[in-house]
Amino acid sequence: MGNNNQKQNQNENQSKQILLSVLAIAILVVAVVGVSFAAFTYSGQGKKENTITTGTITMEYTEDTNGISITNAMPVDEATGKAITADNAGAAGTTTEGAGVFDFTVKATIAGDVTIPYEVSARKLTIDTADDIVQLPDKDIRLYLEKDAAGGTAYTQVAAPKAFSANGTGEEGVGTPTTNMVLDSGSFTATQVVKYRLRMWVDQAYQVTAKKAQYKVAVDVYGKAS
Amino acid sequence: MRSEKDREAESRKRLVLSILAVLVLVLLVIGVTYGVYTYTDEGVQENVIRTGNIMFEHQEESNGIEITDALPISDSEGKVIPATGRNITQGYFDFSVTATLAGQTDINYEIYGVDTSPSDSKLKPEYVKVYLTNAEDETAIEGYDKSSLPTFSSLPESSDKSGKKLYAGSFSESGTRKYRLRIWVSDNYPIFEKKGNRETFSMRVNVTATA
Secondary structure: OHHHHHHHHHHHHHHHHHHHHHHHHHHHHHHHHHHHHHOOEEEEOOOOOEEEEEOEEEEEEEEOOOOEOOEOOOOEOHHHHHOOOOOOOOOOOEOOOOEOEEEEEEEEEEEOOOOEEEEEEEEEOOOOOHHHOEEOOHHHEEEEEEEEOOOOOOOEEOOOOEOOOOOOOHHHOOOOOOOOEEEEEEEEOOOEEEEEEEEEEEEOOOOOOOOOEEOOEEEEEEEOOO | OOOHHHHHHHHHHHHHHHHHHHHHHHHHHHHHHOOEEEEOOOOOOEEEEOOOEEEEEEEEOOOOOEEEEEOOEOHHHHOOOOOOEOOEEEOOEEEEEEEEEEOOOOEEEEEEEEEOOOOOOEOOHHHEEEEEEEOOOOOEOOOOOOOOOOEHHHOOEOOOOOOEEEEEEEEOOOEEEEEEEEEEEEOOOOHHHHOOOOOEEEEEEEEEEEO
16 A cells, blocks of 8 residues: 555656646746747837927008098099098088098018918998988999008008909908908018008099988908918 | 556656657747758758848938928928028938848838927917928828828827827838928918917927837
């Protein structure tokens, strides 16, 4: 019996030895395989910063005076219309408020290398037809714009007086709506102030009737960085 | 009934067979990693497998891009940003990747950008156009040869989750590839709405490779 137990123990010991040997070699395999895979990767961190900082573009449109307001305006010729002054002298009518001219400023502040085309336009407004007031026809109104590109008040003619005519080019241009009338176009390449003076009158060809007639416009400025 | 001797002999046999089996497994797994040299009796014919050798590196060849007072521009203008100019200290960034391979293996690499912009006054990556070319002949790299160029935000995520993949390629033989990176402010950046506030975008270029 004692011999059988001894033999059994020997067999168990041998089995254990076999198992341990197999385990040791398996660990060796894993260690070798693990080292082999770690040798074939690369990671390079860049040191140089690549940086862009934006420039700035601001455009401001400032209305320097009240809008034109002429009541009881009578038709006048071109020379008279162009001579209308701020206090409405020469408007061949009387005014209860407002002025004979409309002054405004367009200013661009630019930090960067850019050309900004812009347009000044007139937007026709709807009138209040209460009290039997009627809309003056577009063809009987004259719009006349002057400017000083140096930002002063030495105004010079932008274009000859014209009747209102919608000619904006929308998004194909700088964004002036197609229902607006472009009065002036220009471009900014650096910080600059441009002062404008707008006059509006009833053309001498208008046939005055018993009904009161009215015409209203607002001025818009559009610019687009390009 | 088997004798004690027989059983011991059998145990030893089993032990030897187990060890041999594991050794064969080791050799199969390691494969070409180790050299095997054999000599035949029939002459001086040598059958040799030598270990492969892989080296990979990337070099930053120029200073990083530095453009100030950058305004929105079109892709056609961005593609030709010069090395220097008005408001341009460094208009593009040149870098290269080099692989040295001695053995039959391919090495795959990935070039990716990491956004390092300041958190305040950051120019959003959706307004940053990216353009990668061959630095030697300025031909557009694959993916940048389309009519519409990607923005940094539209690039796919890199294998490093913190970055955006600029390009992935591979070497099957030794060589060097030179790249040129340009970035600019997209022409849809609403600069008028920023009302005079400046914004900044920064990035670094990293490279990973595996074989």
